[in-house]
Amino acid sequence: MFGKSENHLHVGATTLISKSTEITGDLNFSGNLEIEGVFRGNILAKDGSNASLRILHEGSVIGKIQVPVVIINGHVDGDVYSSKHLELAARATVKGNLNYHFLEVVKGAQVNGKMTHVPQVNASVEKQATKPL
Secondary structure (H helix, E strand, C coil): CCCCCCCCCCCCCEEEECCCCEEECCEEECCEEEECCEEECCEEECCCCCCEEEECCCCEEECCEECCEEEECCEEECCEEECCEEEECCCCEEECCEEECCEEECCCCEEECCEEECCCCCHHHHHHHCCCC
8 A cells, every 4th residue: 555665666766756846758767756746748667677656645747657566646647557556545636547457446546537457468568559659
């Protein structure tokens, strides 16, 4: 659940986009990314990485997310592709489709979109199925 120390979190370096920060553009990363501010653009994990993304309660992403581990407790306006674990915490609001292998939803989370379970596939097949915009 949100805030727990689990095996899929904190693998590698962590980057923080603070709540007073707004970024526009696409981001390709590995490691951990935490967003408290506003991000406008697509967020993509590097091929073969065990990347994780946490959108904190005041954070907002407007664009497509394609990351193996995604934890949302803020706002997302765009489609989410999670090949391993997708968690929607109590304050999560998502306007977009969710594509996930494993889904965890906490009471209070809101989704306006389609939710689709996808089998865990290798990175090259997943990349072809969900090419960037």
